[in-house]
Amino acid sequence: MLLQMDSITKSYGSVTANSNVQFSLQKGEIHALVGENGAGKTTLMRILYGMESPTSGEIRIDGKPVSFGNPADAIKHKIGMVHQHFMLFPTFTIAENIVIGREPSKGVGFDRKAAATEVERIGKLYGMPVDPWKKVADCSLGMQQRVEILKVLYQGAEVIILDEPTGALTPLEVKELLIAIKGLAAQGKSFILISHKLQEIMEVADRVTVLRDGKVTGTVEAKDTNAEHLSRLMVGRDLVHISRNKVSRGKPVLEVSNVSIPGVKAKPLLSDISLHVNGGEIVGIAGISGNGQSELLQTISGLMKPGAGTIKLLGKDVTGAPVGDIRESGLAHIPEDRYQWGVAKDATVTENGLMGHADKHQKLGVLNGMSIRQMVGEWVTRFGIKTGSLSTKAQYLSGGNLQKLIVARELAQKTPFLIAAEPTRGVDVGAMEIIHGELLKKRDEGGAILLVSSELTEILKLSDRVLVMYEGKIVGELDADKATEEQISLLMAGGKAVG
Numbered sequence: 001m002l003l004q005m006d007s008i009t010k011s012y013g014s015v016t017a018n019s020n021v022q023f024s025l026q027k028g029e030i031h032a033l034v035g036e037n038g039a040g041k042t043t044l045m046r047i048l049y050g051m052e053s054p055t056s057g058e059i060r061i062d063g064k065p066v067s068f069g070n071p072a073d074a075i076k077h078k079i080g081m082v083h084q085h086f087m088l089f090p091t092f093t094i095a096e097n098i099v100i101g102r103e104p105s106k107g108v109g110f111d112r113k114a115a116a117t118e119v120e121r122i123g124k125l126y127g128m129p130v131d132p133w134k135k136v137a138d139c140s141l142g143m144q145q146r147v148e149i150l151k152v153l154y155q156g157a158e159v160i161i162l163d164e165p166t167g168a169l170t171p172l173e174v175k176e177l178l179i180a181i182k183g184l185a186a187q188g189k190s191f192i193l194i195s196h197k198l199q200e201i202m203e204v205a206d207r208v209t210v211l212r213d214g215k216v217t218g219t220v221e222a223k224d225t226n227a228e229h230l231s232r233l234m235v236g237r238d239l240v241h242i243s244r245n246k247v248s249r250g251k252p253v254l255e256v257s258n259v260s261i262p263g264v265k266a267k268p269l270l271s272d273i274s275l276h277v278n279g280g281e282i283v284g285i286a287g288i289s290g291n292g293q294s295e296l297l298q299t300i301s302g303l304m305k306p307g308a309g310t311i312k313l314l315g316k317d318v319t320g321a322p323v324g325d326i327r328e329s330g331l332a333h334i335p336e337d338r339y340q341w342g343v344a345k346d347a348t349v350t351e352n353g354l355m356g357h358a359d360k361h362q363k364l365g366v367l368n369g370m371s372i373r374q375m376v377g378e379w380v381t382r383f384g385i386k387t388g389s390l391s392t393k394a395q396y397l398s399g400g401n402l403q404k405l406i407v408a409r410e411l412a413q414k415t416p417f418l419i420a421a422e423p424t425r426g427v428d429v430g431a432m433e434i435i436h437g438e439l440l441k442k443r444d445e446g447g448a449i450l451l452v453s454s455e456l457t458e459i460l461k462l463s464d465r466v467l468v469m470y471e472g473k474i475v476g477e478l479d480a481d482k483a484t485e486e487q488i489s490l491l492m493a494g495g496k497a498v499g
Contacts, residue, residue: 037400080152
């Protein structure tokens, strides 16, 4: 056995993140680690990568006990980790990012040409070719993921930990990444794959270990299981199948007419965008990241001002209005980047939950702490948000639990219109079931929802109509009941829908 983690326990005061965990990895194996948000997956891998020390337990490599005081120790033992949020320097080239810390030298200076040559060589060697001179800022998310993997391979990693590696990738990029992982495993590299996307795990993994509440509930051969069985091990119950009911659509709640935003160069960020969302419907927007979806949502919510066109909410012109005024007019917003737009990381769970709800919990300018805690406590129970207490700072919640808090807060606004941008990014199957159910409930009650998601299965599952964006334009509209992933993918790539 290449790697063994025996009886790993990690406690933070009275909270136990990992309890007597057994985990092993063979050479050339792809071993998936799955579980609900807060189940202890990332903590376990942070221990393996030297970012945390176990309270008890032992790590062995090739049968020999080892201990890591920091990531540098793990790297010395040929263990590398690609984190969920990339750690790259946008203004540096691909080669500079890959060799940083181990730069080839020429005399007393950095030999950029040698770095580029070596990066090009290892890219070809591992079947992941890159342009070493290209700046990371100009790379797609899929290419940035490739750079992160090449960086740990350059450091000599034989064991590679991937934390939610497909979370922000397009379907084509996901397919390319899974092929690359399989190819590297065939060359003898070993992978630990943390993911909540069970279908992808079934496609690529050799074995799967499931954590629930910090404990292992099962380790199974991927060929002997299925997504339904893994879901039961993760959440301890069968998931409920959710489907869209037929409801009559109401009047337009959101009306966007001929909205454009000029770009820094010749190409506009948005070009003559027109769309509407009626009460009682979910309109999904599909598109490869960077094709104007973010700018459209920021323009609707007041974070950006359009160069031309109008935006109406419930018949009221809100074009270019302040964010606060637009929210008061009937908009709630689940942002695509929970850390940048969704929370204050140094604020507590309660304080983050209060955002946008303060007026309902004050009298004569004094906040009612009891009613606020009761409100947020109900969300914690209803959405299964795992937190030590309501006084825990947001930065200590896992990404998935933070996402659930934001979704609960924005849905509780009970506004006529909701922007839901990547509402289930980084959440487990149980939380996804809850969030999908809540979005459909809002729609069934007459709410209007504009949904942006990089998950085409989510778009097709929840949407009544699907709009596809490409290079700042809406290039297609499809009935979700008749659309296929292939049709949408073709439009996303700039092609024309067929059939």
